[in-house]
Amino acid sequence: MAKQKRETFNDFGLGEKSSSVGYRALNKDGSFNIEKINIPFFERLNFFHSLVTMKWSHFFLFVLLVYLVVNIIFASIYSFIGVEKLTGTKGISALDQFMEAFFFSAQTITTLGYGRIAPLGLSANIVAAIESLLGLLFFALATGLLYGRFSKPISKIKYSEKAVIAPYLKINGFMFRIVNPQRNQLLDVEINVSVSMKRKGTNLRNFHILQLEREKVRFFPSLWTVVHPINDKSPLFGLSEADYFKKDFEFIAMLKAFDESSGQMVYSRSSYKPNEIEWGQKFIYAAKRSKGKTFIDVSKINETSKVVLN
Amino acid sequence: MAKQKRETFNDFGLGEKSSSVGYRALNKDGSFNIEKINIPFFERLNFFHSLVTMKWSHFFLFVLLVYLVVNIIFASIYSFIGVEKLTGTKGISALDQFMEAFFFSAQTITTLGYGRIAPLGLSANIVAAIESLLGLLFFALATGLLYGRFSKPISKIKYSEKAVIAPYLKINGFMFRIVNPQRNQLLDVEINVSVSMKRKGTNLRNFHILQLEREKVRFFPSLWTVVHPINDKSPLFGLSEADYFKKDFEFIAMLKAFDESSGQMVYSRSSYKPNEIEWGQKFIYAAKRSKGKTFIDVSKINETSKVVLN
């Protein structure tokens, strides 16, 4: 019984009670149409994760802001101690002196240390010694963050914009295509496709895992047409295009692979709604051979041609 | 036989011989109620692990201390060589001169190098050259440590404070709830729940793995109510709340998942004792829908309502 359950219900934690017609659990880009609210601040907070995943523009702005603020703080400390404790400072007005302290601070925290301005006496020297230590730790952290940002495994797997219902052997199949447009090699690629549908007369949704022609490939150097044969065991068996809309189908594809270049697992997901499924179309073969080499035309991933269904 | 053993005995290396009533093997925060003693110092020592897992306050104190000690050592060396070998030093008293040597050392080890003070002659130059090399290695290490500290995968999975005994289909179930309050996506989430109980008339404990309604989900974007159906195969079958106390039950939950943002496996664990189990309560549905989006109210993880048991 447990086994049967797992095949017909698999809610991925998406919850069964979410179901007005037209609802989409998974967006096209693989993000979830779900938001968590009322999370206590400290449980939600993950400093490293935020800094690694925020946009580049935000990240640089954040670094610049921290740099500015920290230098203002230290400039204030040097001003408080007395700018005369920094040899070589020029400027008579208070603002000029503060700016000299500010630039001295910047030269210290980056360990630049031109030396035109240099600390003199105990207090200024102690502050400068601490600031330079802080600077090194600060940039050590920046190094880690930049490495984290760049090395995080990103799968840019591309899904065909539309899925099709096309002939497969003596029956029909639900098919879509995927390609890895990058040069990195994906290995041990596993794909899993489910369909979620409105339960008749209720507000609930059922989930079914779809049997695939092939669920795993060892390499993935070219285009892969993922096929679910619509045989008599398929939850799609005997259904018309109108039924797909009536049951408000959502096809959810999930891919998992080992990325040889980063040495890490990458995940990818996408979904298809009934209006993104073309009936009686098949995908066009996108490979050609020339001089003993195979060329895959990635731009043809979405190209289909008309076909008569079985 | 081997197979049967594994299902009914699984001591996780916790040992079977630990059993006065009220004992807890696993603390609420997932740490073990176990301490290893008499470990030879060098076998216990793991420098990197300690520096990566110690508290932030301790870590910064440690860095500051090393910085201080190393500078004192080098200041002593420069003083021994003679402060006159450092051009630009000011100060007549021995203490003043030592402080100048100290700050020169700090400016050298951070590769700040203002140049107000600079080494002159062979010996001072050799020491400074070595110190700056050391400084770079020291901060290279700090970079690694800070990266290690920040990038170490932390699962902040939140467990409901209490478990409940609530109706499940036509029987009852042992249930608790979990949520990932952070924005990072957890994938291929596996959960495993065991119960440990006092063996009648002895001081030993038995361990049973509990069958779950679902042991694995591919995604975990929302709340997950983990359910153990108390059917006739369950070790909980037919037991009353009083029996739970008498047998001194400890429910141990273990979770394992792939954290998409760090690309690493994360583990989490918690446990429930009989006084943390509420009978005849069920968890309240914590999701609402608005504008085609699902909102999960994380703050409702512990909310239950009264219910009649089967």
Added chain:
Amino acid sequence: MAKQKRETFNDFGLGEKSSSVGYRALNKDGSFNIEKINIPFFERLNFFHSLVTMKWSHFFLFVLLVYLVVNIIFASIYSFIGVEKLTGTKGISALDQFMEAFFFSAQTITTLGYGRIAPLGLSANIVAAIESLLGLLFFALATGLLYGRFSKPISKIKYSEKAVIAPYLKINGFMFRIVNPQRNQLLDVEINVSVSMKRKGTNLRNFHILQLEREKVRFFPSLWTVVHPINDKSPLFGLSEADYFKKDFEFIAMLKAFDESSGQMVYSRSSYKPNEIEWGQKFIYAAKRSKGKTFIDVSKINETSKVVLN
């Protein structure tokens, strides 16, 4: 049916429709004989991946170029502000002054900061403060890239140049040898061998997974002779050397292992075409014992001797 399919068809995403005689899907070095074309620029782009996998000479050239360009840009800015804002600059001609600005820029971006030249006034100081910050981020990135380049797991698994058909028990076997020439330990080593062949009368290819004597070893400290026994279930059963050429066989070997030193999975692959298979040869034993230690002579990996086939 699904199961049967998986054993006899496994196209690794290589596509079935690629088959003039003499075609090779997998090159000897494990790269694919496949090229993706017409990929939109931004989907193909993976900055980090490119910089981590490009040749060392290209990488250093790239770094040098960036260094040059960035310094020229900043030198131009300093020149625009006015070289008189940099104290200590020498040189009267415009070129000399630009060069001084250029070297000041280099001393700033590397946080070298000799101080012979130093910024004076607001504008020059602001630019210098930004440049030193940029420099630190730039080299933080370089640190990450160099680490990424060095730490990426590289399997240098060596395959015997030729495969052989040699006696195995009472039948014959398809055999080749592999060795890990490096000192790092490979663990949980899995190998998988397939054969791709021209489908009779068509332009298509079939793929068959070959059963191996052993598919997995826990350790791999020495030479491993991989054996496919040619029994009556083998797709090679009863075929002559001429048949191998006629069917245009391609044997594809894929290896997967855990590299203990890097803590990561490594993958390796190679292939054999009929002209790389020797019939009636067997591999020579390449280990000798001396003083209780086993010595593996890696240079003998390709050595074979004549043998009579069963």
Added chain:
Amino acid sequence: MAKQKRETFNDFGLGEKSSSVGYRALNKDGSFNIEKINIPFFERLNFFHSLVTMKWSHFFLFVLLVYLVVNIIFASIYSFIGVEKLTGTKGISALDQFMEAFFFSAQTITTLGYGRIAPLGLSANIVAAIESLLGLLFFALATGLLYGRFSKPISKIKYSEKAVIAPYLKINGFMFRIVNPQRNQLLDVEINVSVSMKRKGTNLRNFHILQLEREKVRFFPSLWTVVHPINDKSPLFGLSEADYFKKDFEFIAMLKAFDESSGQMVYSRSSYKPNEIEWGQKFIYAAKRSKGKTFIDVSKINETSKVVLN
């Protein structure tokens, strides 16, 4: 047949043909008693792996040497250009001038840049600009290496010095104990034990995997006594201590676990020869309870007491 083979022959790539009495394939510390010879230099070479795994003393010596050599090279270049191109140099003799060039180089490559000596003119400035870039890359690399050295997962699993033959249920068992003396948590711990024995009348060895009471634990917070029950299916069944010596047994234990603190898999191995097996001894229970906490006395891992065998 394939399946049966795997259970009775598993040579781990150790080769079957290695068998004078007293031979040990696996040393006590888990390293192999195997050496690869005649490896072409460039195939053996793995720069990063060597620098990450070499001894600390060798590593620091290597860094110091590179530092010295690089500075000598650059000092020679500056001397060739002419020391007069470095302002501030003191010293009249050629050696003194070379030393000044050497220390200027050291101040440049570490980006220390005191400025007492500074480059003047095109040629000296170009060399200094390149040297400082090189210095940053060099220390970027050192950062990566230090991180690689520290973060590489090290399992310090401790095996009991001796294995024992002790009563187990109504039969006897082959047992040894393991403990993780460190504070890091090991999860999903798998152990695998094999025995290799001399084949009668030949120079070959057979390998048998031993069935264990338990092959996997989810946690490993305390001592684990690994038990192979010597039942009638065991290759040890009915053998006496003398037989163990005659067949020149070698018991090989292999452990694999997930290290929670590093987020990586760790491996460990050890072996037992007949002279390291005690008959009629059992391990002493090493845990005690105090104030609701369990204490594991790691120092008792080797303690046994006499017992009568079944």
